[in-house]
Amino acid sequence: MLKSIKLAVLLATAISLEACASMNVFKDSASDPAANTAQPAAIAPSAPTTLSAADIKTLLTGKSWRWKSAKNSGVTLYASDGTSLVEVTGKGTTQGKWLAKNGQLCESFSPAPFLPQGMSLQCQPFTGSGGSYMNGPATFNLAS
16 A cells, blocks of 8 residues: 555656746747747837937047947047047057037047058048947947
8 A cells, every 4th residue: 555655656757847847948838849839029229229429429529439340349549539549459549539429429540550641521420329339230239
């Protein structure tokens, strides 16, 4: 009799453990892939926030920003007088000029060995928030 009670308890424990093992503890449902055919809803990325000229100027002035584009990366220090000092990783430094207008960051760069002709003033949309920004296709993050 005692043997049959132990066997019944053991069987009940095994069945309970099997049921627990098949549960997804995060969803509280069976982990059987066939049982969970619904796909999670896609999270729509939020639209980038276009910043005003005043916001851009306040954000950049007096700070160094790490940037990365398709071809280069580096750090730029944006001075309050509209000048900048640009270090392009592995290539060197140059000076530039900058201004913000109509939600865009406009920059020009002096000639340097890696930029023999320099670059005339070009404007790109400046968007983002919360420490993550885009200047056209380039990413911007505050340098530490």
